Structures are given as C-alpha cells and as structure tokens.
Amino acid sequence: MLADQFIEGARSTGNEVEKIALAGKNIQFCKGCLACQKLGRCVISDDVNDIMDKVLEADVVCWATPIYYYEMSGQMKTLIDRMNAMYPKGYRFRDVYLLSTATEGGHWQFLGWSDGPTETPRQILVTSDTAIVALFEWVADSTQGINDILSSDIKVYSLGGRIVVEGADGETVHIFDMMGRTIHNEALPTGVYMVKVGEHPSRKIVIR
Secondary structure (H helix, E strand, O other): OHHHHHHHHHHHOOOOOOOOOOOOOOOOOOOOOOOHHHHOOOOOOOOHHHHHHHHHOOOEEEEEEEOEOOEOOHHHHHHHHHHHHHOOOOOOOOEEEEEEEOOOOEEEEEEEEOOEOOOOOOOOOOOOOOOOOEEEEEEEOOOOOOOEEOOOOOEEEEEOOEEEEEOOOOOOEEEEOOOOOEOOOOOOOOEEEEEEEOOOOOEEEEEO
C-alpha cells in the first residue's frame, strides 16, 4: 500500500513509473564469480538482467519491502546482490528511496502524507533536501499481548522468556530458531522463533 501511494504521488506530477513486483520472479543467488564486472551482465540466466536493464535507465529508484525478521525481504536482498553488474556501468539514477513497513501485535493504518491531504493533488519539487513523511496511526490488536492466534481455541504468545501455547491439547508443538534447529522451551534467549502446532501454519514469536 505504501508503494502504491508513492507511485500515485509520482504519477500525479507527470512522472512515468513502472512497478516491478519480485513475487514470482526467478531470482537466483549470486555465485560471487565477478564475471559481471567484465561482461556488464550476470552470467545466470533468470529475470535479474531484465530488471537491471530497467533500473539502469531509471532517473529515480525506489525500493519497497516489508521487514522480515529485522531485515528486508530475502528476494530484494538477493536482487541487490545480483545487480553488482551495474557498478562499472553508467547508470542514470542518483536518487534512491527505501520504503519499508513492519508491525507486530497490531497494525499501522495509513493516514496521509506530511505535505498535505492524500486526496488533494499537488506538485512537489524534489531536491536533495526534500523529505516527505508517510503518516500512520497504530491500531492495537484486541489480543493484548498475544502475538499470534492459530484458531479460535489455540493461542501462542511469549511470557517471561518462554513460549506459551494454550488450547492445543492433543496437538504436537515444535519450536524452531531462525536456523531451523529444534529448540527446547526453557529460558529462551532474546530472538525470533517459529512455533508449529499440529497441522496449523507456523507462527512467529519474538522473545525480548
């Protein structure tokens, strides 16, 4: 949604904008061969070279990503690694923007932009000192401390350095760290964990 608002604002001032969604793209991992520094293109045959050609001709580049485990999405990070071929080339853009969103235990509701109401068309002269801030309002979930709900009967949340699972009688509960290792639920250190209850989808729990 934040990216779409950015696009709407850019188009309203007469700019041509292309949105490239990475979901469904074939983006393989960088091999670290550095052949791209001589060839100007990556030797891997996937979608990256086509994306890079478009980025090379852009006047402005804006990256938009949700925050997954305190970092940009894996697809975006891999794409950035692979675009190392642009380094020796004459790319046009000099302005790069990053839009990111993260939420936990609630959600943010978009209110508008700092320079005026969203519904009011306006023209903005963008300079190196320009800063336009997206305004959001925090809307707390009604769970009051419960991080994730698997169903109406099963609840998973953190309490005192442990992960608590309620209403999962007869269900198998597994806890994994971010390396995929099985963790015993006792005095867990600060970090992010995945909880798998029976056949329900895995849920993320943060121990602070």
